[in-house]
Amino acid sequence: MTALPRAASQALLERNRAVIPGGMVSLNRKVEPAIAFVKARGARVWDADGNEYLDYHAGFAPYLLGHNDPDVNAAVQRTLADEATLMGSGTTPWEGRLCELIAEAVPCADKVQLTCSGSEATYHALRLSRSFTGRDGVVVMLGGYNGWHDAVARAVMPPAEATGPRVSPGEYPFLPLSAGIPDATAKDVHTVNFNDLESVEYVFKKHKIACVIAEPILQNIGIVKPRDGYLKGLRELCDRHGALLVFDEVKTGFRSALGGYQSICGVTPDLATFGKAVANGYPIGAIAGKSEVMDLFDTPDAKRRVLIAGTYNGHPLVVAAAIATIEKLRADGGAVYERLENLGRRMEEGLRKLFADAGVTAHVARQGSAFCAYFMDGPPRDWHDLRERHDFAFDTKYRRALIERGIYHFPMPTKQGSISAAHTEANIDRTLAVTREILAKL
Numbered sequence: 093m094t095a096l097p098r099a100a101s102q103a104l105l106e107r108n109r110a111v112i113p114g115g116m117v118s119l120n121r122k123v124e125p126a127i128a129f130v131k132a133r134g135a136r137v138w139d140a141d142g143n144e145y146l147d148y149h150a151g152f153a154p155y156l157l158g159h160n161d162p163d164v165n166a167a168v169q170r171t172l173a174d175e176a177t178l179m180g181s182g183t184t185p186w187e188g189r190l191c192e193l194i195a196e197a198v199p200c201a202d203k204v205q206l207t208c209s210g211s212e213a214t215y216h217a218l219r220l221s222r223s224f225t226g227r228d229g230v231v232v233m234l235g236g237y238n239g240w241h242d243a244v245a246r247a248v249m250p251p252a253e254a255t256g257p258r259v260s261p262g263e264y265p266f267l268p269l270s271a272g273i274p275d276a277t278a279k280d281v282h283t284v285n286f287n288d289l290e291s292v293e294y295v296f297k298k299h300k301i302a303c304v305i306a307e308p309i310l311q312n313i314g315i316v317k318p319r320d321g322y323l324k325g326l327r328e329l330c331d332r333h334g335a336l337l338v339f340d341e342v343k344t345g346f347r348s349a350l351g352g353y354q355s356i357c358g359v360t361p362d363l364a365t366f367g368k369a370v371a372n373g374y375p376i377g378a379i380a381g382k383s384e385v386m387d388l389f390d391t392p393d394a395k396r397r398v399l400i401a402g403t404y405n406g407h408p409l410v411v412a413a414a415i416a417t418i419e420k421l422r423a424d425g426g427a428v429y430e431r432l433e434n435l436g437r438r439m440e441e442g443l444r445k446l447f448a449d450a451g452v453t454a455h456v457a458r459q460g461s462a463f464c465a466y467f468m469d470g471p472p473r474d475w476h477d478l479r480e481r482h483d484f485a486f487d488t489k490y491r492r493a494l495i496e497r498g499i500y501h502f503p504m505p506t507k508q509g510s511i512s513a514a515h516t517e518a519n520i521d522r523t524l525a526v527t528r529e530i531l532a533k534l
């Protein structure tokens with residue numbers, strides 16, 4: 093398939109490489125084809141060469157209302173016009189309003205704190221859990237991603253040589269995603285399969301565990317859903333063993349539903365972390381949870397007090413974006429979620445039919461506006477299952493072919509597709525028509 097012109101993207105990458113290791117500031121974005129995007133509006137993005145794409149990557153998912161949502165941008169502009177930017181001393185009316193909105197929406201949220209990223213929120217979730225329980229152990233999921241800090245930075249998609257065969261019940265080695273993590277970290281981090289309660293129980297019996305942290309749906313390897321009773325089982329195991337349950341809703345939060353996936357699955361964690369869709373693309377994170385845990389941020393007991401600090405926490409520009417985003421998501425009784433569900437269903441049903449017509453073995457997984465086409469028979473149960481049964485080579489070819497036809501999916505196998513409220517039925521239909529053409533060629 094002929095490639096779109098990329099000379100300007102390539103030149104930018106070369107230039108930036110001279111001063112930035114890898115040529116870009118988040119190396120999770122280092123993929124082929126290397127494209128430098130320069131503009132975004134609604135469902136569309138443009139690259140440095142002027143190529144236009146319908147966007148299903150959404151910058152790793154925050155843009156639930158679409159790029160440069162006019163109401164969100166207007167709120168930011170109003171904040172600038174009011175000169176209500178960072179004073180950095182004491183509280184502000186806006187941070188209180190945003191935390192109220194999150195507390196009203198999210199079942200576990202008696203109290204809320206704000207950070208600048210999802211990683212900071214998960215960092216605080218571990219510290220709170222450790223202070224609350226007086227224990228150090230943490231259970232994490234193979235195939236999950238919870239940010240870049242020491243305890244959770246582990247390979248999301250490790251190869252078979254790294255994990256060895258499936259371990260159940262039991263745990264995997266830590267598999268750090270980065271150099272520079274002290275060896276001692278590994279002793280407190282216990283990696284188990286998703287959807288495998290026996291392994292969680294095994295770890296609970298062997299180690300002193302402060303918390304289980306899990307994306308309620310594994311959305312960094314597509315859409316790997318919890319099997320029936322799994323999240324409830326995690327809740328029961330945590331309760332039985334005196335550990336906290338943390339849902340990492342950085343991806344599912346506000347995207348699955350206003351109340352996050354916890355409001356859909358009916359299991360309430362002790363703590364939940366948010367980011368991404370909260371401010372429709374402005375940099376924010378949040379941690380929410382039960383008062384008895386969250387109040388450790390301000391307990392008079394200095395030995396148990398958990399530090400939360402950050403020059404830019406609650407920055408009024410970002411907070412204004414988040415308030416405007418949530419108000420828009422809440423409007424008309426959450427009508428936008430019905431629209432997103434309809435668009436998601438149209439995509440799912442359309443893709444299913446296309447794959448069936450083309451004789452391609454595929455499973456289309458979806459939760460609301462988040463979807464993923466797996467080239468395997470039936471849904472994956474966990475990372476092992478996916479690695480063994482999914483056709484990674486075909487997935488890579490499929491994504492690259494779509495990109496060259498102006499449909500942008502992140503060019504890495506199993507990465508989530510994200511539909512926004514700015515997408516239209518016509519956008520979905522065009523995507524399906526292009527997909528039909530490329531399937532015929534592949």
Ligand SMILES: Cc1ncc(COP(=O)(O)O)c(C=O)c1O
Pocket residue numbers: 152208209210211212214237238239240307312340341342343367368377
């Ligand atoms: C589930 C999950 N948790 C945490 C993070 C980290 O968030 P951030 O990149 O804002 O630090 C991510 C980022 O992709 C994520 O998907």
